[in-house]
Amino acid sequence: MKVKRYKKVNKNLRFFINNFGFRQPYQILVDGTFCYCALNNKVNIADNVPRYLQGEIKLITTQCAIIEMENLGPKLHGALLILKQYAVHKCGHEGKPIAGSKCFLNMLGKSNENHYILATQDRDLQEKAREIVGVPLLYLHMKTPVLEKPSEASSKASMDRLSALGASETKALEELKSKQGLEEEKMKKKKKIKGPNPLSCKKKKKKTVTNNPINKKEGQPEQDKKKRKRIKLPKHVRQALLENKPN
Numbered sequence: 001m002k003v004k005r006y007k008k009v010n011k012n013l014r015f016f017i018n019n020f021g022f023r024q025p026y027q028i029l030v031d032g033t034f035c036y037c038a039l040n041n042k043v044n045i046a047d048n049v050p051r052y053l054q055g056e057i058k059l060i061t062t063q064c065a066i067i068e069m070e071n072l073g074p075k076l077h078g079a080l081l082i083l084k085q086y087a088v089h090k091c092g093h094e095g096k097p098i099a100g101s102k103c104f105l106n107m108l109g110k111s112n113e114n115h116y117i118l119a120t121q122d123r124d125l126q127e128k129a130r131e132i133v134g135v136p137l138l139y140l141h142m143k144t145p146v147l148e149k150p151s152e153a154s155s156k157a158s159m160d161r162l163s164a165l166g167a168s169e170t171k172a173l174e175e176l177k178s179k180q181g182l183e184e185e186k187m188k189k190k191k192k193i194k195g196p197n198p199l200s201c202k203k204k205k206k207k208t209v210t211n212n213p214i215n216k217k218e219g220q221p222e223q224d225k226k227k228r229k230r231i232k233l234p235k236h237v238r239q240a241l242l243e244n245k246p247n
């Protein structure tokens with residue numbers, strides 16, 4: 001199998017494993033159309049499907065599907081023999097068989113609780129099964145099995161579930177944030193009581209550089225010194241200065 005196909009089936013299968021709880025052995029609900037197509041294309045379902053899904057499988061059908069094939073005549077005898085090899089799950093129509101496709105839709109129910117993978121070539125049944133949430137569709141494209149990508153109904157259900165999860169997570173996160181916010185405010189208040197923050201401290205220091213009385217005192221002695229120096233001018237110099245002063 002090509003790597004690209006391998007990745008694709010992995011992705012599609014993982015969707016159903018993660019969102020709808022599918023587990024090995026995967027239960028493949030097979031109808032006559034799938035067996036007929038497999039026989040025509042010489043595909044061995046029991047060999048190819050598990051290899052394609054890379055997991056163990058259990059092939060399942062119902063009494064209604066078998067009876068329908070029987071009623072379609074000898075042309076479908078080979079396909080009927082294949083279908084008859086599979087495990088027959090009770091469908092509730094024992095004694096009063098209904099059309100295979102209706103029986104299968106009944107088996108899938110509203111949400112495919114039994115985690116069936118539906119294996120059919122019946123376009124009408126495929127269409128109806130896509131409306132049911134959590135139904136993987138398996139069909140044959142010539143010789144190749146294909147697990148269809150999740151239907152819109154299944155994708156939407158998973159998105160809704162995710163957004164519901166997201167909403168609850170967002171709520172929890174907001175609660176946590178508001179709690180943290182309260183804690184932070186408490187911390188700030190505590191800090192304010194303890195003392196100013198380092199930034200305001202720096203500013204105050206800067207202010208004190210210019211207005212600090214200590215510095216004033218330091219400045220004043222300098223002025224005093226100068227005055228004293230003047231006072232200490234030699235007498236003759238002072239005299240000279242005074243004499244030179246214009247009147």
Ligand SMILES: [Zn+2]
Pocket residue numbers: 062063064065091092093094097098103104
């Ligand atoms: Zn049935």
